[in-house]
Amino acid sequence: MNEMRDPIVDADLDAYVDDQLDASRRIEVEAYLSGSPEAAARVMSDLRVRGELRLALAGPKGMARPATGDAARRLERGLARRRFVGSLQRVAAIAVFVAVGWMAHAGFGPLVISEVVASTPPPDYVNDAVMSHRTTALRASMASQPAVPDYDPDEIRAATAIVMPGLPKDWQVTDVQLFPSKFGPSVEMAIKTEKLGAVSLFAVRPGTFDVVKPTVADMQDVTAAYFQIGEVAYALVAKADARDLDRAASQLSDTLY
Known part of the structure; x- marks a missing residue:
């Protein structure tokens, strides 16, 4: 589209x-x-x-x-x-x-509009991505909730029909979980990076077919860069510079073509 x-x-x-x-x-x-x-x-x-x-x-x-x-x-x-x-x-x-x-x-003086502010509200799945990001951070602080760093993209695809993007070599996956959402099963991946710090990669099938280029949204205490390719939507969430997060989301998006 x-x-x-x-x-x-x-x-x-x-x-x-x-x-x-x-x-x-x-x-x-x-x-x-x-x-x-x-x-x-x-x-x-x-x-x-x-x-x-x-x-x-x-x-x-x-x-x-x-x-x-x-x-x-x-x-x-x-x-x-x-x-x-x-x-x-x-x-x-x-x-x-x-x-x-x-x-x-x-x-x-002159008014400057931040590039982070989107002209329209972000899709609902971005709110789910932020909630999953916060839940993952909460789990990481609990000794009784061990992380699951094993990451098998083929198994995730077979179980959820969600194709995960290729990750940069210097990104370290620390936890992978399936979360329920209003759209069905979603994938929440906690990742440790050098430049962006701790980030979450959220993926879900929102029920619509679309192509959305990476778009940055300010979600109060965190920033999200979301995009969609076909039937799967993605959101990269972190406390990071909006431009850096946007570039990272673009790199992830490119691996899916």
Whole structure:
């Protein structure tokens, strides 16, 4: 699947209903709707209303009462007015944001947006990866919970259908565990590295087929670099520099092609 060019906004949904998008953007909108039930329900409702309007307005003379046609025209104008007002609201919001930005620039100097902050929330499996990372750290502090450093990628693949990426030679696996998740079995691997320190490599099948390039997300006390190839998603979690973690995730991703 191609990477989405821009986030899907209400204007894209309205243009989709009005059949004003090119083929590539329609595909992106449809992919978004497949994972957003509320947005999909709204779009289907608008499409139904639009279809009923066209049927009422384009039908042969005599098939509908004049009052029905007038009501349909008023409803169509109402839909157009709602979208126009929505567009004005978005423009106003952008204007306010720009004004606040200039005021902050004047008062506090230039604003710098960190590359770590993602434009959209990370997938749910990243939260599972962070939780597994913390659980692994807790297990490591308990004498009654011995680590399992034996790592057999072929056995993991046979048991979970999860293909693990190739690891750099200087990375030392200290523990490998299977954890339950809302998506099914997941693999949590604790690794000791020289540059990144202690890291966790999390892998799971999220139930969707996609290709997501390594993306860094700030998860409060840790940083995660996540990516997906086909049916398996991965997250590298550590208390490390975001750029270093991003490069490491890219190296792992490359081994899967």
